[in-house]
Amino acid sequence: MLPGADDPAALKAIARHADAIATVRDFAARSDALRVVLLVDLGDESPAMLDAARGGAIELTDEGEAHAVPAETPVPASPRALPDIRPAPSSALRADPATGELAAPIGAIANLGHAVLGLARAFGGRSVATAEFATHDPDLPMTIVAREGEPLLLAVGDGRFELPHRSMPEPCTWCGTAVESWDGYRAYEPEGGRRAVFCRLEHVVPWAIRGAHWEPMPAAVEGVEDGLRECAWCAAALEGDHVALVRARGEHRIADGFCGVGHLLEWAKAGGRWRAG
Ligand SMILES: [Zn+2]
Numbered sequence: 525m526l527p528g529a530d531d532p533a534a535l536k537a538i539a540r541h542a543d544a545i546a547t548v549r550d551f552a553a554r555s556d557a558l559r560v561v562l563l564v565d566l567g568d569e570s571p572a573m574l575d576a577a578r579g580g581a582i583e584l585t586d587e588g589e590a591h592a593v594p595a596e597t598p599v600p601a602s603p604r605a606l607p608d609i610r611p612a613p614s615s616a617l618r619a620d621p622a623t624g625e626l627a628a629p630i631g632a633i634a635n636l637g638h639a640v641l642g643l644a645r646a647f648g649g650r651s652v653a654t655a656e657f658a659t660h661d662p663d664l665p666m667t668i669v670a671r672e673g674e675p676l677l678l679a680v681g682d683g684r685f686e687l688p689h690r691s692m693p694e695p696c697t698w699c700g701t702a703v704e705s706w707d708g709y710r711a712y713e714p715e716g717g718r719r720a721v722f723c724r725l726e727h728v729v730p731w732a733i734r735g736a737h738w739e740p741m742p743a744a745v746e747g748v749e750d751g752l753r754e755c756a757w758c759a760a761a762l763e764g765d766h767v768a769l770v771r772a773r774g775e776h777r778i779a780d781g782f783c784g785v786g787h788l789l790e791w792a793k794a795g796g797r798w799r800a801g
């Protein structure tokens with residue numbers, strides 16, 4: 525049993541790291557993470573570590589000493605600002621125990637990755653944030669590790685992946701214009717493991733007319749199960765070989781499915797989701 529919050533050394537550590545405690549609690553509650561670990565960079569001093577279990581109890585290690593901070597202990601600080609967090613239901617995150625590969629709704633992993641990075645960023649410097657999330661298999665949680673300026677790391681079972689860095693723009697498949705990760709459109713052909721990037725919807729049209737040149741999907745961590753059920757143009761039920769178009773607007777991802785490139789083309793020509801009539 526660790527000394528509790530009535531211990532003077534614990535009180536001092538809690539006061540010193542009140543905003544980190546408040547922020548980790550806020551992150552844990554909003555992300556539905558199984559476990560959150562934050563290493564707070566303190567410059568020349570050794571980092572403080574906050575290890576939060578589900579429910580909000582934190583073990584705080586400061587100056588080499590561990591203190592229990594029960595979930596109900598009040599702290600004199602507000603949480604620091606964090607990005608929008610949209611936890612995916614654990615049933616939607618499917619991990620393969622043999623390969624460690626992960627199937628998730630498009631955008632779900634990127635959102636969680638960005639959220640974990642936001643937690644590390646909130647404390648700056650070399651601070652590291654780690655969060656563990658449930659998948660459909662209770663024995664295979666997914667772990668995301670983030671530190672400012674480094675690629676996001678994702679681990680499931682024995683599998684380890686680097687998530688593409690969020691701030692890296694990608695060229696539009698049609699015109700080459702740089703498309704930021706929070707902007708533009710991305711077309712996916714999940715079954716073929718192929719995708720294309722568009723700076724705007726209008727560029728889907730010449731791309732599709734000229735024979736739909738696809739690029740290989742960057743990393744095997746996204747896509748596959750996008751949850752789309754019917755063609756946004758003809759309402760036909762979608763098969764595994766369908767095409768998806770995902771619009772990025774900041775943290776939001778808006779996905780539409782199509783029975784094939786032909787109906788994606790018709791839909792894009794008509795102005796997409798916001799077409800008149
Ligand atoms: Zn373009």
Ligand SMILES: [Zn+2]
Pocket residue numbers: 755756757758759760782783784787
């Ligand atoms: Zn269709």
